[in-house]
Amino acid sequence: MAAFISKRMLRSFRTLHSVGRPSSNGAKFAASHRSHGTFSSLYGEGLFSAERSGFLLARSMIRRFSTTILTPGADEGAFPSELLSTKPMVATPDRTIGLCQDLLIPVTNFHNEDKGFMVLAGDVFDVPIRKDIIHRVVRWQLAKRQQGTHSTKTISEVSGTGRKPWKQKGTGRARHGSLRGPQFRGGETKHGPKPRSHAFKLNKKVRRLGLKIALSARVAEGKLLVFDDLAVPTHKTKNIVSYYNQMESTKKVLLVDGGPIDEKLKLATQNLHYVNVLPAIGLNVYSILLHDTLVMSRDAVNSIVQRMHTPINR
Secondary structure, three states: OHHHHHHHHHHHHHHHHHHHOOOHHHHHHHHHOOOOHHHHHHHHHHHHHHHHHHHHHHHHHHHHHOOOOOOOOOOOOOOOHHHHOOOOEEOOOOOOOOOOOOEEEEEEOOOOOOOOEEEEOHHHHOOOOOHHHHHHHHHHHHHHHOOOOOOOOOOOOOOOOOOOOOOOOOOOOOOOOOOOOOOOOOOOOOOOOOOOOOOOOOOHHHHHHHHHHHHHHHHHHOOEEEEOOOOOOOOOHHHHHHHHHHOOOOOOEEEEEOOOOOHHHHHHHOOOOOEEEEEHHHOOHHHHHHOOEEEEEHHHHHHHHHHHHOOOOO
8 A cells, every 4th residue: 555655646746747847849949048048037937836836745645645643642733632532432331332342341349449440352342242153152062061971771781681582483472582672661772872972063263252242241231340359358158148239130140250269259159059259261151141240350351351362273
């Protein structure tokens, strides 16, 4: 693009420069009348004005096609102030979802204290919602965690004799060769399940996109809370219960910490079936969908963003 603009500017400048340049006949005429000062002065003024016009046009084209990096500290006299604004969009319910814009969210703690603000990456927490991707990822998770230890017995595994129950002809009964067949009580099971893995392949890009969509859905619903940290003073369960009672329209809460789970927090939540704790490395789509409120620490948010921005190994 830069090479194309440079060539275009050069052609325009040469064209304008040629306007003031005399032709071959004009040069001969000027050479034969060098004694006339009037013609020389007029010719010089015309050439100067043409070159000046070409220079001005080239400078305007440079300003038009050049790329300027605007910074908040730059001179704001030549540009509207709104174009210099670098503030991210505040995560409000009436905003447009799925624009991949950075979001500004308040930070608090278990005591509802103001801990400032945090910017959520738009390519992780503000992606378009796609239910089909969520469905694929959930099916992949449930199939992968299925044990697959189901097993039925074949004719060689059931107990019983292998003797022919009665002779082939003359009894009037149906012919049989074994009492361990599937038609007899206690016999084998035909085409029954055997131990196997139910897991199937799902591309890493789809799995990563599913986690982004689940996080974006919680942000869009206003159900994502960011804490400065998840430290609790004691291991008493009543502290977590009191905080849970302060939350409105909440049934299940998922606490996500950046590093290893604090022992006090683990003890305080282990008796509550509606509060679960996960490290950031274990955050997944199915766990987010099972809990209507997601509480993450600053370290957990940074860990998830770094995890989403890490290139996928081929």
